[in-house]
Amino acid sequence: MFDITVIGGGPAGLSAALYAKRFGLNILVITKELGGSIVDSYSVENYLGFGSVDGEELIKRFKKHCDDFHVEFEFDNVLGIDGENDDFVVYTDHSTYLTKKVILALGTNNMLLGVKGEKEFIGNGIGFCAVCDGMFFKDKKVIVVGGGDSALSTALMMKRHTKDVLLVVREDVFTAQPMMKNLVKDIDVIFDQEIVEFMGTKRLKSVKFKDGTEMNVDGVFIRIGSKPDINLLSHLYLDVDDEGYVKIDARMETSRRGIYCAGDVTNGSNKLKQLTTAVAEGSIAAHSAYEDLV
Numbered sequence: 001m002f003d004i005t006v007i008g009g010g011p012a013g014l015s016a017a018l019y020a021k022r023f024g025l026n027i028l029v030i031t032k033e034l035g036g037s038i039v040d041s042y043s044v045e046n047y048l049g050f051g052s053v054d055g056e057e058l059i060k061r062f063k064k065h066c067d068d069f070h071v072e073f074e075f076d077n078v079l080g081i082d083g084e085n086d087d088f089v090v091y092t093d094h095s096t097y098l099t100k101k102v103i104l105a106l107g108t109n110n111m112l113l114g115v116k117g118e119k120e121f122i123g124n125g126i127g128f129c130a131v132c133d134g135m136f137f138k139d140k141k142v143i144v145v146g147g148g149d150s151a152l153s154t155a156l157m158m159k160r161h162t163k164d165v166l167l168v169v170r171e172d173v174f175t176a177q178p179m180m181k182n183l184v185k186d187i188d189v190i191f192d193q194e195i196v197e198f199m200g201t202k203r204l205k206s207v208k209f210k211d212g213t214e215m216n217v218d219g220v221f222i223r224i225g226s227k228p229d230i231n232l233l234s235h236l237y238l239d240v241d242d243e244g245y246v247k248i249d250a251r252m253e254t255s256r257r258g259i260y261c262a263g264d265v266t267n268g269s270n271k272l273k274q275l276t277t278a279v280a281e282g283s284i285a286a287h288s289a290y291e292d293l294v
Ligand SMILES: Cc1cc2nc3c(=O)[nH]c(=O)nc-3n(C[C@H](O)[C@H](O)[C@H](O)COP(=O)(O)OP(=O)(O)OC[C@H]3O[C@@H](n4cnc5c(N)ncnc54)[C@H](O)[C@@H]3O)c2cc1C
Pocket: 007, 008, 009, 010, 011, 012, 013, 030, 031, 032, 033, 034, 035, 036, 037, 038, 039, 040, 041, 042, 043, 044, 045, 046, 047, 076, 077, 078, 079, 105, 106, 107, 108, 127, 128, 129, 131, 132, 133, 232, 262, 263, 264, 265, 273, 274, 275, 276, 278
């Protein structure tokens, strides 16, 4: 029986694990893979104290920090959680774990176009986060895919870095709010168009469109949505918001006693889905679980 089982090995989960371990608790981290979405970043330059560091290196340091405090890891896929306060069962592909508290740090999955070459160039020309990676495309040619609010705001952010921004929208209209549409009046747009292939060698060089035309490009930001994958939480009947993000209170506790949540998967008190908020929420979740255990 673990005191706390943390699900997710991204920044939120690792921060929760470190804090929980330092509270002297018996804890386990179960994660499909180490690092989460930050591993896709070219370079992180907004995490206080680190200057410029690539996402993978940062996660290595997070992991080493956890290892220094003997945090236990299981690399496995969590299929489901069942139970009640102080008596939960976590089911994975390979095992079953008993735990008093659960911290969910599942992150979100960026929705992808599902076309040839796409997965290959994530982090090498294809990105999702203009706040994080926009400055690496200074004066370069950038395509932003999507016609909703997040695509349009990404295009606007990218305009600060380069004049050469093109919005590629699958529909023949924007689905964004009217105010956003007004703001992008000066940005080039192709409606009713889709990328069907990403091409290059190690880095993205060009894209092919559905009409067969090709275009050279330095970067593509795919902003067609990102979604928490919360199927594994179905037995818990947690309250989620309209977009599927898990609702939490100020202590990072969910609607279910004993289940806490941190990082990108939460509806959060603000919408800044970044390392700094994930790490902070992880530590608050661990502290709240600790308070409820002692
Ligand atoms: C390309 C890119 C660049 C970015 N750059 C920056 C940046 O420069 N600065 C910044 O502050 N933020 C950046 N971000 C945002 C930042 O990565 C996220 O805000 C942060 O990683 C969120 O952490 P998290 O722990 O909540 O989720 P994640 O990092 O997504 O981690 C989720 C973890 O949960 C695990 N998991 C999910 N489901 C299961 C399951 N069923 N069973 C077991 N494990 C599971 C995953 O394997 C993963 O380890 C970037 C994001 C992207 C995509």
